[in-house]
Amino acid sequence: MRRAVHYLLMMLAATFLSGMAVDARAASGAANCILATDDLLDSPEAAASSNWVCDAAKLDAVGDHSWVRIPAEALHVEEPVLIGDAMASSGLIIARATSDGRMASRAVGSAALAKNWTTGTRFALPLDSLGGTGPLFVRVDRPLGPDLAHGLKVVSTEAAERDRTGSLVLLGVVLGMLILTAIVSGFMAIALRRWFAAVHFAFSALLVIYVTTAGSLIFLIAPGISLWTRSVISYATLAWAIALLAPFALTFFERDAITPAMRRVAIACGLLVFAGGFLLPLGALLGVSMRAAYNLCFIPGSIATLVITTSAWRKGSEAARVFVMAWSVPFVFSIERLVRNLGLYSLPPIADFGFYLSLAFEAAALMAAVGWRVKALREERDAALAVSDDLAREARHDALTGLGNRRDYDARVWQAGDMLGLIDIDRFKSVNDTYGHATGDRVLEWLGDMLRREVATGSFVGAWRLGGEEFAVVVRAASVELAALELDRVRRGIPLAIDNEVPGLDEPITASAGLAKVDPADPKASYREADLLLYNAKRSGRDQLCFDRRDPLRETRDAAPLLGPQLNLSRKVS
Incomplete structure (x- = not known):
């Protein structure tokens, strides 16, 4: 188990460093500037504004409409491509000054962004047909979160293809691990007839759907699906998968390892996370962004997980030790992503693949843990039956002679x-x-x-x-x-x-x-x-x-x- 964790961390580090290298090759040397506003500005108004924020943090991109100014030198690459996070949005407006001083613009709808998907929750939009001089202005309308505006950049087509190929390989590895885990978990659930085995199968199946949608591979299966639907499925399946960890832990741990009060807390946290999966469509109905609330739903469960597993560990629970070993790496990545999604800092998009890999590792580790737990339960049952047989024999046999009584x-x-x-x-x-x-x-x-x-x-x-x-x-x-x-x-x-x-x-x-x-x-x-x-x-x-x-x-x-x-x-x- 330790060796597997070591290899996983090495893989994640290599993945992250390769992503940083791609990001460095794509960087132009000058930072983007962001103008976030709730008012709808056209490109001349945005270009003339004095409220631009350069070297902006993610929180500077929060607004119903966000303009992004990309320096002109960033477009001096062969066959430029605009890369961005394909979060659900109403689309983009791309504008650039022409030689006569006017602003030429074109609209890119959400369907076009979905059509130009690349791996991860991103799109790769060609800019070779866009003329003009000076910086590139991009308006993001009603995004699901600040990631789209904050993460926009221009790279060459070659760099984008190289990034896409590497990402597809990583996604294929992750998805293959998850699909294999889900299949094996399904057979284990049928054969073992244990509640936690069935819950783990559902957990693994939801993770397969999550990685397929979050990694944009869903567009290979359903090319006509919208960015909004993709985002809703991605967020909802992740929340529901994490919510299943509550009933899994309650049935996986030894019964005396978790107090009744902790059981109630675990169930409440699981229900909160499950409800969080419905926040995105609810936000769409109400016309507000529920992404921050969605991420906040995970915080009580994270704290409860630490408290419950620590308490069970101190009581000598073997199941708690196995659970911690399986969830140690994914838990760290989950907390990191949770904090990042709250807009406190940013990492290159390749960092998400670390999260995907950690989930695949966790699903496989929990599958092994299910087999271990069933083996332990069978040994406990056999020991109990042996004691019961001994007691039954003692009850019906004479202790002195060994004959029946x-x-x-x-x-x-x-x-x-x-x-x-x-x-x-x-x-x-x-x-x-x-x-x-x-x-x-x-x-x-x-x-x-x-x-x-x-x-x-x-x-x-x-x-x-x-x-x-x-x-x-x-x-x-x-x-x-x-x-x-x-x-x-x-x-x-x-x-x-x-x-x-x-x-x-x-x-x-x-x-x-x-x-x-x-x-x-x-x-x-x-x-x-x-x-x-x-x-x-x-x-x-x-x-x-x-x-x-x-x-x-x-x-x-x-x-x-x-x-x-x-x-x-x-x-x-x-």
Whole structure:
């Protein structure tokens, strides 16, 4: 980013210096003089006036009508061309004294000025057909601002063409950057579906229109457009683009980086700048110039931008830092142009290209910032989802064993073929009382690990710790008898597994179990059935499995042959 800013500043400096060189080649050595008046004077009256101001400042050209006296030596160039700022106006009157002392004049309407456009907000009017001697007098009628009268000069056709070619190259670079930025921003707005991405697309599109009109390239697209329409579009699109920075910043910055009061200020400043885009046509309706008011509309927003970004920066806002990096160069150029437009000083017209380049740089930088912000938001979302998943897991899992808890068990969707087994460690209270709760917790942990491994291997469909020393498992089998074989295999392995993992126990840790077929339509009834069977196993001597409440010893008679002589389902432990 720093390197890009460095290159941009070098480009802007080169552009400015080249413009100064062109301006120096065009200078005649003598300054123009200006006679500004609200009265309509003809050329003899103006020539005879004693109110001419030489080495005039821009403010000296303020008036409904401004006469400009260009020294005769300025016309001693090959194929002279009158260069001026093609601001909206009613046109020009060009006059020069003839050999017999009379003043010969001709009118140049705004349409003719538009036809002779050159790059930037300027025209290049040929003067080769204008005869006469002495200085050249030019009257500017009802201009939009003082730039037209103050910036008039005469150069050779060769210098004007050289200036036009260089300016067209610069404008092409700027416009190409902006068009590419607008296209990419449009695709980003569609793909990302973020409000600030859509606002940036609108911002980039408005800048494309602004540079096209302010640089006079609009005449290539619409040759018949008037200077007034060109000026209105140029001023309005710039104001509306800048106004969009308020909603962009409010949605781009982190929400806690901008206080509610600052948000209201930003919205108010954005609305003020947006309204400023309508001042030029309003001034035309009222018959007054609103250009100064237009420029003043930007001042509160400039101050608010400095305050808001500084405040957000101090709060550690990463978005504010990126925004400042993107807007640092354009902001300086914007302030410079704002002050210049208020008539406080003048620069060669080529200085405007620095403003155009800075806007192109800013649009591209903000486009990159949009991508960065979306990436940051996605990372924040992913982190929040991870935390949410962790919280959800904690809410539905037992912290000690890692198995699902009662809440997770209650949320299970039961299916046909599910067999519910309830496992309870025998005399667990005595374990805690004899060996301590730390040992009791280790017993529960290892039982949880054992059941989790059975789930992983597919022996069980699921396993939960329902509370205390009671566990639940789900076995999927064609019959209760087959499920009993699987469950009892695990139950019988509990004493040996815990004895290996929890040393120091004087007696084996056994478990009792109850098994019931689940009715998916009434899983609570199935749980009660399994719980009663577990109670039967406990009542019948513990360390056994019951799966038929009607006959506690049915498993001894029916299942033992299936299990083989090495398995004794009815073994009693006193």
